[in-house]
Amino acid sequence: MITLENLHVSIQGNPVLEGINLSIDDGETVILFGPNGSGKTTLLYTIMGIGNYDVTEGRILFDDEDITSLPVHKRARKGIGMSMQRPPSIHGLKTRGLVAMCAGERKIDIDTLAKKVNLETFLDRDINLGFSGGEIKRSEILQLLAQQPDLLLFDEPESGVDVENMDLIGNMIRELLEGNPEPDAEHTMNELMHERKTSGLIITHTGYILDYIAADRGHVLYDGHLCCADNPKRILDHLKKYGYKECIRCLS
Amino acid sequence: MKVDLSKYEFSDHESNEVDDLTRLEKGEQESMKMAGFDVSEKNTSASFVQIDHNHAFCKSYDPGVEILPLGLALSIDEGLADLQWNLLKPDKDEFTRLAADNTHGGYVIRIKKGAKLSAPVQSCLMMHTNKVGQNVHNLIIVEEGAEAHILSGCTTTEADQSAAHIGISEFYVEKNASLTFTMVHNWGENVEVRPRSAGQVEAGGIFLSNYISLKPVRNLQMNPLITLKGAGSIARFNSVVVSTENTFMDVGNRVILDAADTRTEIISHAIAAGGHIIARGHIQANCSPAKGHLECQGLLLNNGIIQAIPELDGRAEGVELSHEAAVGKIAKEELEYLMIRGLDEEEASSAIVRGFLNIDIMGLPPELKTEIDKAVTESQKSMF
Ligand SMILES: Nc1ncnc2c1ncn2[C@@H]1O[C@H](COP(=O)(O)OP(=O)(O)OP(=O)(O)O)[C@@H](O)[C@H]1O
Ligand SMILES: [Mg+2]
Numbered sequence: 001m002i003t004l005e006n007l008h009v010s011i012q013g014n015p016v017l018e019g020i021n022l023s024i025d026d027g028e029t030v031i032l033f034g035p036n037g038s039g040k041t042t043l044l045y046t047i048m049g050i051g052n053y054d055v056t057e058g059r060i061l062f063d064d065e066d067i068t069s070l071p072v073h074k075r076a077r078k079g080i081g082m083s084m085q086r087p088p089s090i091h092g093l094k095t096r097g098l099v100a101m102c103a104g105e106r107k108i109d110i111d112t113l114a115k116k117v118n119l120e121t122f123l124d125r126d127i128n129l130g131f132s133g134g135e136i137k138r139s140e141i142l143q144l145l146a147q148q149p150d151l152l153l154f155d156e157p158e159s160g161v162d163v164e165n166m167d168l169i170g171n172m173i174r175e176l177l178e179g180n181p182e183p184d185a186e187h188t189m190n191e192l193m194h195e196r197k198t199s200g201l202i203i204t205h206t207g208y209i210l211d212y213i214a215a216d217r218g219h220v221l222y223d224g225h226l227c228c229a230d231n232p233k234r235i236l237d238h239l240k241k242y243g244y245k246e247c248i249r250c251l252s
Numbered sequence: 253m254k255v256d257l258s259k260y261e262f263s264d265h266e267s268n269e270v271d272d273l274t275r276l277e278k279g280e281q282e283s284m285k286m287a288g289f290d291v292s293e294k295n296t297s298a299s300f301v302q303i304d305h306n307h308a309f310c311k312s313y314d315p316g317v318e319i320l321p322l323g324l325a326l327s328i329d330e331g332l333a334d335l336q337w338n339l340l341k342p343d344k345d346e347f348t349r350l351a352a353d354n355t356h357g358g359y360v361i362r363i364k365k366g367a368k369l370s371a372p373v374q375s376c377l378m379m380h381t382n383k384v385g386q387n388v389h390n391l392i393i394v395e396e397g398a399e400a401h402i403l404s405g406c407t408t409t410e411a412d413q414s415a416a417h418i419g420i421s422e423f424y425v426e427k428n429a430s431l432t433f434t435m436v437h438n439w440g441e442n443v444e445v446r447p448r449s450a451g452q453v454e455a456g457g458i459f460l461s462n463y464i465s466l467k468p469v470r471n472l473q474m475n476p477l478i479t480l481k482g483a484g485s486i487a488r489f490n491s492v493v494v495s496t497e498n499t500f501m502d503v504g505n506r507v508i509l510d511a512a513d514t515r516t517e518i519i520s521h522a523i524a525a526g527g528h529i530i531a532r533g534h535i536q537a538n539c540s541p542a543k544g545h546l547e548c549q550g551l552l553l554n555n556g557i558i559q560a561i562p563e564l565d566g567r568a569e570g571v572e573l574s575h576e577a578a579v580g581k582i583a584k585e586e587l588e589y590l591m592i593r594g595l596d597e598e599e600a601s602s603a604i605v606r607g608f609l610n611i612d613i614m615g616l617p618p619e620l621k622t623e624i625d626k627a628v629t630e631s632q633k634s635m636f
């Protein structure tokens with residue numbers, strides 16, 4: 001699905017990512033850990049093509065095509081979608097209107113989708129204006145439900161979310177990643193699961209999301225370098241015990 | 253920017269009165285529609301139309317509304333003379349002087365005590381003849397406890413016509429009355445405009461003003477003054493203006509909070525798409541407690557110019573006055589947010605501009621809203 005080759009990224013001349021190599025296959029979900037300021041958001045933004053980041057070396061391949069310098073909307077149309085940590089509000093642009101635009105040509109039932117994430121009463125409000133932290137997360141998910149990307153980038157989907165909403169968000173992210181497979185006479189559950197193509201890259205500090213989805217791999221981003229490739233739950237246990245200081249030893 | 257009044261004809265363009273609005277020329281009807289006037293009068297309490305130098309139509313369908321051409325109203329009701337040139341003075345400037353010396357009419361709308369109109373009153377001030385100069389004087393009286401929405405559209409018949417409009421308006425909102433006054437300007441590139449307005453609001457009264465101007469205009473300058481005279485009175489202003497190339501607009505609102513517990517909010521959204529806008533706002537608070545907020549949002553496109561000039565003038569301890577102004581191009585974060593959903597840059601810009609010009613807050617009738625939406629779409633053609 002996506003491959004990052006020796007990716008170096010700078011912000012205003014300051015290197016933030018220094019040689020990232022990462023590959024995510026079709027249907028694979030990867031978890032990204034890392035201390036504050038390590039460059040996780042930078043990595044997601046660079047894949048999406050937004051922000052003031054300069055790729056100084058390396059490249060990004062999506063479905064074997066080099067997209068390193070492709071404009072943002074073309075990446076989106078190819079199937080990359082992102083849930084932002086702090087999206088802006090836009091005066092006068094109604095949530096309903098934005099969700100409709102996310103669907104593009106596809107026909108969707110906005111009210112039904114909104115119900116799924118308890119945002120029915122938000123459809124006629126200006127997007128993100130005065131939304132609480134949890135409401136923003138749900139609105140991002142609503143937009144992705146309409147957009148149906150093949151590669152989902154989530155920037156801390158759990159931060160600021162209460163216990164009940166965590167359930168909702170966790171289940172919706174699973175649905176986005178795995179679809180809503182229902183075995184029938186012709187298809188076993190196993191077959192359906194193997195057909196799924198949607199991939200995910202999810203940034204998390206808490207790992208709560210791991211209770212809802214089957215993640216294939218976890219990585220730690222530390223000081224602009226990617227280290228560790230392990231079962232995400234194992235990484236999380238390790239981080240809880242030792243913090244990030246062990247990462248330095250791993251890297252050196 | 254000066255106006256050369258000698259270029260315009262301020263006499264001899266008397267129009268004929270019609271008893272049925274559909275008798276007006278197609279072009280006139282079309283331009284009236286664009287100024288928010290519904291010729292079919294489907295949802296109307298009263299209608300008034302002025303073409304060039306006198307009224308063409310004037311009718312009330314609701315016993316709660318008295319509507320008359322200025323001359324007739326003054327001859328019937330002697331008391332009205334005290335309300336004319338009361339809040340504004342003829343010697344204010346050359347335009348008020350000209351209008352005082354040579355008034356071409358205008359309307360007097362009186363909403364009777366306690367009347368709560370279910371449908372808006374609509375008026376249209378139109379300039380039909382090329383090079384015509386029009387001076388009108390309007391008096392709006394909303395009596396105690398009454399409620400009304402008045403739509404006031406101003407337009408030329410042809411978009412490329414040359415004309416000058418001087419409009420004097422005096423508003424009286426009495427105790428516990430509520431007036432929503434929506435003004436839609438549908439001018440053209442060769443039109444010069446000098447509205448001169450003032451109003452007063454008595455205790456418990458509410459004055460809501462909406463202003464929309466999406467078409468070009470060569471040179472428009474106005475800065476109406478509303479005085480909140482009575483305790484607990486409120487004034488709110490929402491304006492949406494677009495200035496395309498060769499359009500100069502110097503527009504603002506002034507409010508004097510002259511009693512306790514008065515409140516005002518002035519919100520303007522201005523897009524200079526190649527044109528030049530001076531966006532003013534002035535709140536003076538003489539009594540405490542009183543609250544005022546000024547907000548000016550300006551978007552620059554195609555090398556447009558916006559000068560935002562907010563002024564706060566607090567003259568009593570305990571008043572709360574604030575302002576917020578932002579002028580710049582479309583925010584990159586907003587553009588990118590829409591682009592990650594698959595919109596290209598132009599689609600994203602257009603969605604942001606459309607939102608920026610959103611007028612839901614004005615509570616306009618659906619027909620007018622549709623008309624404005626069309627005008628927004630049209631105006632975007634000259635933005636990107
Ligand atoms: N516009 C900018 N100018 C300068 N430095 C920046 C800019 N944007 C980000 N940075 C820096 O880049 C580094 C990486 O930031 P990034 O947002 O990617 O971290 P993160 O891993 O997502 O952190 P967190 O867990 O706190 O969200 C930080 O040190 C940050 O301060
Ligand atoms: Mg981050």
